[in-house]
Amino acid sequence: MKSILLLFLFVTIHLHSQEFELVSSKSFNATTFVGVDSYNNMYSIKNRVLYKKGPDGSFTFNDFQLGNLSSVDIINPLKIILFYEDTNTVLLLDNKLNLIERIAFNTISNFINIGNATNAGNSKLWIFNVDSQQLELYNYITNAKTIVSQPFEGKLISQASNFNYCFILTENKLRTFNRYGSLLSEYQMEGYKKIVHHNKNTIALKENEMFFVVNDSLNPEYQTVNPINITISENSIKDLYLTEDFLYIYDGKSVHTFSYKSSKQ
16 A cells, blocks of 8 residues: 555646646545635535534534535535535535524425535525426525526436536536526536536546546537546545645545646647
């Protein structure tokens, strides 16, 4: 194992205008590795408890009555979004994991079932409406919804977003929408189980392999999926997270941190 990790330290991967280099590998024990925020705090889930550890301190949050914690969005560390699929509920937490807002979609007017919820900024959430198979923007202050997409087929597999764009992965397609309701791209992608996105970079996970999803800005219909040849010892890739400067990979035993940057070619 030590020889493998030493080998990693000297390996730099050049791939399609990107360069990856291992920075560290640290033992980590969690059910789910959520990610690392812009203040270098690390988030994880274990036994239905959300943990935050880092420069801000150590904090925990749980609400066992809501069931399993399905997803956590930390794009804004001051307003963290928790989604509980079991009870169709979204919680908003502050940077100390104190509850700010509770949205129980089962009890609001115009009741809907949602498949995920991520931060859209300005008191809004990107929500996937399971009943209508549509992406919507939901304002949790005014309880107003804006339909972003036409209905489309497929079960929601993974959702990633920022304040302006939302990426929806179903069993066989990856779709990109903007907040004005435009479908920017729709690509055939079968068998992928997770996507992560930051700025212009999108990485998809399939059968323990990672792929860059490369879009052509001049031709939105053209897209390539290029393999990233990073091997994490003998363990499978369990979770991914992407930030401005780092790709984090959790294999169930350790978090491996890779730096990346655009090449000067």
